[in-house]
Amino acid sequence: MATEAPTLRRTPLYDKHVALGAKIVPFAGYEMPIQYEGIVAEHRAVRSAAGLFDLSHMGEFGFRGRGAGAFVDRLVSSDIAGLAVGQARYGLLTNDRGTIVDDVIVYRTAEAEYLMVVNAANIAKDRAHVLAHLTKDVVFDDRSLDTALVAIQGPRAAGILATTTQDHSDSLPSFGVMPARIAAVKATVARTGYTGEDGFEVFIASNDAERVWDALLAAGSEPGIKPIGLGARDTLRLEARFSLYGNDIDETTDPIEAGLGWTCKLDKDFTGRDAIAAKKAAGPERKLVGLVVEGGVARHGHEVVKGGEVVGRVTSGTYGPTVEKNIALAYVPTALSKVGAVLAVRIRGKDVPATVVKTPFYRRPE
Numbered sequence: 001m002a003t004e005a006p007t008l009r010r011t012p013l014y015d016k017h018v019a020l021g022a023k024i025v026p027f028a029g030y031e032m033p034i035q036y037e038g039i040v041a042e043h044r045a046v047r048s049a050a051g052l053f054d055l056s057h058m059g060e061f062g063f064r065g066r067g068a069g070a071f072v073d074r075l076v077s078s079d080i081a082g083l084a085v086g087q088a089r090y091g092l093l094t095n096d097r098g099t100i101v102d103d104v105i106v107y108r109t110a111e112a113e114y115l116m117v118v119n120a121a122n123i124a125k126d127r128a129h130v131l132a133h134l135t136k137d138v139v140f141d142d143r144s145l146d147t148a149l150v151a152i153q154g155p156r157a158a159g160i161l162a163t164t165t166q167d168h169s170d171s172l173p174s175f176g177v178m179p180a181r182i183a184a185v186k187a188t189v190a191r192t193g194y195t196g197e198d199g200f201e202v203f204i205a206s207n208d209a210e211r212v213w214d215a216l217l218a219a220g221s222e223p224g225i226k227p228i229g230l231g232a233r234d235t236l237r238l239e240a241r242f243s244l245y246g247n248d249i250d251e252t253t254d255p256i257e258a259g260l261g262w263t264c265k266l267d268k269d270f271t272g273r274d275a276i277a278a279k280k281a282a283g284p285e286r287k288l289v290g291l292v293v294e295g296g297v298a299r300h301g302h303e304v305v306k307g308g309e310v311v312g313r314v315t316s317g318t319y320g321p322t323v324e325k326n327i328a329l330a331y332v333p334t335a336l337s338k339v340g341a342v343l344a345v346r347i348r349g350k351d352v353p354a355t356v357v358k359t360p361f362y363r364r365p366e
Helices: 014-019 039-048 068-075 120-133 157-162 206-219 230-239 273-282
Strands: 023-027 030-035 050-054 059-064 088-094 100-110 113-118 139-142 147-153 177-182 185-190 199-205 225-228 286-293 303-306 309-320 325-333 342-347 350-357
Touching (some): 030 230, 039 230, 059 068, 068 113, 100 177, 100 185, 120 139, 147 157, 147 206, 199 206, 206 225, 230 325, 286 342, 303 325, 309 342, 325 342
Parallel strands (some): 050 225
Antiparallel strands (some): 023 030, 050 147, 059 113, 059 139, 088 100, 100 113, 177 185, 185 199, 286 325, 303 309, 342 350
């Protein structure tokens, strides 16, 4: 007997994407726009002007109460206890084995209130992870279905945002967060993003999403804003060497080999801390490295080869429209991870030359 495919959800902006001519694909349980006019054009719009992203599929967890700060600090690898109100920090949820449950951003939005953004495909798993550790002095609230998230990214993002608000959220420092009104709608605005550009993420109630989306698109029409799909989001984040959960990191990878040891504050207690400290002391057997591939586009799952022998595997790969090179991330043995190491990627049965390079592949001009 055939099993029915699970029903895909739609974000509050689904009709907007369809009206804009987006190509819709299944992603993390949602029907999401992969592209509008094309991945390269959208990528270049974000690097040169601004792009608008629907990230309403992402998960939002709220924590409040007397013990909220201490609880989230024990849950997340980075220094959450050190956050002032109005600050955010990237970190990891890790398990007792010291491998990665998810990568998250934590925002301290009030004295005893924190917001955690988790990856869409991990909402149920992360919720279970949180509940397994939850203490009585913390109120946990999964707001994922009631919250929409719109990101505006690019060198003109601050100027466009400024025309839709009087709250000066456009002057937030990097990884700052504040309450604001965008297009007269109550919002939480953060200067965070996943593109390698300056930009902002705007959290609003789901029923306000269309109003904010339309206002930002209208405000950015002259500066050259474009709606951006998941395809360009992926090429942008890879040029900036941001990890993608499910590709570059997961519960088979640890922070040290993934190049995320910097997120782990090992002088505090958090879930997985002892295992991660042991991995750091021993040194990783493999490392996630950047590759430039000559003569072919590497993709997730392609084998990395040295002298005809398979030594690793590509986790992410694409053509980088800004750097104008075929770029990839791959796990390789530590001995082969030094910048300049010459390897190959097996693409359609052919070993294509690849060189280990310093990352990020792209860094925005100061």
